[in-house]
Amino acid sequence: MRKIAFTLVLMLVFGSAFAQSNKDSVKTSTQNTEVVITQPEFKGGIEKMYEYIKINFQYPDEAERRSVRGKMEVEFTVEKSGDITYVGILKGLDESIDEEVLRLLKAMPRWTPATKNGVPVRYKVSMPITIRASRKGQRSNESLSTYNED
Numbered sequence: 001m002r003k004i005a006f007t008l009v010l011m012l013v014f015g016s017a018f019a020q021s022n023k024d025s026v027k028t029s030t031q032n033t034e035v036v037i038t039q040p041e042f043k044g045g046i047e048k049m050y051e052y053i054k055i056n057f058q059y060p061d062e063a064e065r066r067s068v069r070g071k072m073e074v075e076f077t078v079e080k081s082g083d084i085t086y087v088g089i090l091k092g093l094d095e096s097i098d099e100e101v102l103r104l105l106k107a108m109p110r111w112t113p114a115t116k117n118g119v120p121v122r123y124k125v126s127m128p129i130t131i132r133a134s135r136k137g138q139r140s141n142e143s144l145s146t147y148n149e150d
Contacts, residue, residue, distance in 0.1 A: 040078035040114040040123050056104055060096035068094045069132035074101060076127075080120040082110035090126065097131055 042049035073090035087105045092098045114123035 036115075036117055037121075038115045040082075040125065041112045043082075043109060043112055052108065053104065056107065058100060060100055063094050063096045066094075068097055069130075071128060071130045072098070072101065074105060074127050074129060076105055076125055078111045078113055078123045078125060080113050080122060082113045082120075084108045084111065086124075093131060101129065101131075 042052070070093050071091070072093040075086075075088050075090055076084050077086040079085055084105060087102055089098050089102065113120040115121060
């Protein structure tokens with residue numbers, strides 16, 4: 001596979017899911033007990049995740065020849081340890097692109113895990129991804145994804 005200029009766009013559905021702020025915590029109350037859940041985060045934040053993707057994504061030659069682009073949906077679990085497991089494609093785009101995205105997700109470095117009342121927990125992440133080859137000098141908008149608790 002030949003590495004080419006590309007853009008991977010992750011669509012924002014849940015506000016600032018990767019930024020560290022009070023919005024990252026969800027507080028719920030059940031029978032006078034407050035539960036605080038924080039979402040998992042790619043270590044270093046969203047900018048480091050984009051850097052990881054840009055450095056490591058290799059647009060497959062066959063997909064490049066056919067100018068494959070479009071939206072796909074992926075999911076994975078961030079374990080208590082921060083490891084990425086149960087990587088899958090919910091809505092595929094092209095077999096070669098799907099394989100490359102799976103490879104990239106499986107190779108991701110550990111994340112900071114989600115927590116529930118300060119204790120690490122497993123967390124399922126669903127992420128829409130748009131893939132398109134970029135033209136020289138053009139940049140596309142980059143945004144994020146939504147998380148779904150396992």
